[in-house]
Amino acid sequence: MNIITVIPARGGSKGVPGKNIKLLGGKPLIYYTIEAAREIFSDEQIIISTDDEKIKQCVEKTGLRVPFLRPSELARDESGMHEVLIHALSFLKSQGSNPDILVLLQPTTPFRNSHHINEALELFDSDTDMVVSVKETKSNPYYSLFEENEMGWLKRSKNANFSRRQDCPKVYEYNGGIYIIKVESLLKSRLHEFEKIRKYVMNQFDSIDIDDSLDWIMAEMISKR
Numbered sequence: 001m002n003i004i005t006v007i008p009a010r011g012g013s014k015g016v017p018g019k020n021i022k023l024l025g026g027k028p029l030i031y032y033t034i035e036a037a038r039e040i041f042s043d044e045q046i047i048i049s050t051d052d053e054k055i056k057q058c059v060e061k062t063g064l065r066v067p068f069l070r071p072s073e074l075a076r077d078e079s080g081m082h083e084v085l086i087h088a089l090s091f092l093k094s095q096g097s098n099p100d101i102l103v104l105l106q107p108t109t110p111f112r113n114s115h116h117i118n119e120a121l122e123l124f125d126s127d128t129d130m131v132v133s134v135k136e137t138k139s140n141p142y143y144s145l146f147e148e149n150e151m152g153w154l155k156r157s158k159n160a161n162f163s164r165r166q167d168c169p170k171v172y173e174y175n176g177g178i179y180i181i182k183v184e185s186l187l188k189s190r191l192h193e194f195e196k197i198r199k200y201v202m203n204q205f206d207s208i209d210i211d212d213s214l215d216w217i218m219a220e221m222i223s224k225r
Contacts, residue, residue, distance in 0.1 A: 004099040005037050005045055006088050008081065009059075009107050010070070011052025015212040020050075020107050021058040022216075025223035028058055029210070032110035038064075039114035040121075041103075049088050067091065082190045089183065102186060104179035109133075110219060111206045112177035120178045120200040129185040129194035133178035135207040142168040172199055175207035 009020040009030055021028040030048075037046050048059050051070040059066050068091055074084050085102060092099065101124070103117070112133065123131045139145050141157040143165045149155050162168045178200060185194060208219050 001101055002097075002099045003041065003045060003101045003103060004047060004088075004092060004097070005041050005103040005105060006047050006049055006085060007033055007037065007105050007107060008084050009048060009050045009052070009055050011050065011055055016210060016216050018054075019210060019216070020052075020055055024110060024216075024219055029110055030055070030059065030107040031062065033105050033107040033112075034059065034062055034064060036112065036114045036117060037103075037105055040117055047088050047092070049084055080190070082186070085181075085186060089186075099183055102181045102183050104181060106176050106209075108210045109175060109177035109208065110210070111208055111222060112175075112202065113206075116200070116202060116206065117178055120180055123198050123200055124180050126182075127196060128198055129182055129189075129196040130191065131178070131180040131198045131200055133175050133202050133207070134172035134199045135175045135202055135204055137171050137173040140165055140168045140171050142171070172201070175202055176209040177202060177207065 007030070011020070013019045016022065020030045024032070034046070043064055046064060048064065048066045049070050050056055050066065051072055051074070053069070056066040056069065070084065070087060074087055081104070085104065089102070105112070105117070116133065120131050120133060142160040143162055145157040146154040147157050160168070179191070181191070205222055208215065208222060210216055210219055
């Protein structure tokens with residue numbers, strides 16, 4: 001299998017400004033993901049997709065070359081991950097590379113490591129569109145999530161009659177850490193349109209996904225443990 005790894009890191013974060021190169025536990029956030037990827041893949045298999053010169057310079061201090069800067073239209077808040085990945089694949093094709101599998105590793109999940117990635121890779125097979133890392137959600141729609149109906153009354157999001165959360169079916173949410181994607185499927189559909197998806201379950205600590213300042217504080221606490 002021809003595998004490529006894409007680490008997307010745009011410069012315009014609003015929740016935690018400059019978070020991709022902000023120091024966490026004494027090193028830039030993105031280094032955690034680069035180090036995890038390098039334990040499995042060669043540098044030639046790792047693509048950093050960024051629009052930001054400062055991120056490029058920070059990454060290249062590790063010896064990893066950043067071969068392009070992502071166009072600004074692919075680095076806005078509303079920019080989709082699908083377009084970012086297609087852009088990376090287009091670059092690789094121009095270099096004569098046509099991978100079968102794309103491993104997407106977002107730097108905002110710093111405690112996902114090479115052990116997790118290897119275990120997720122073991123779940124992937126030719127019938128799978130994507131293997132994605134998840135955590136069991138605490139906000140179970142069978143028990144604790146509600147929607148407002150047309151009369152303004154709150155009703156459970158899922159029609160069920162459970163008196164204890166422990167009795168509800170397990171429900172999972174993507175944690176943002178690992179996406180192992182069949183390139184053939186990606187060229188045909190967006191990630192949310194995939195039908196053949198397998199889960200790889202991670203614990204709550206390793207699943208920390210940094211989106212805002214509270215997430216950052218939690219990540220700092222975990223990094224000191």
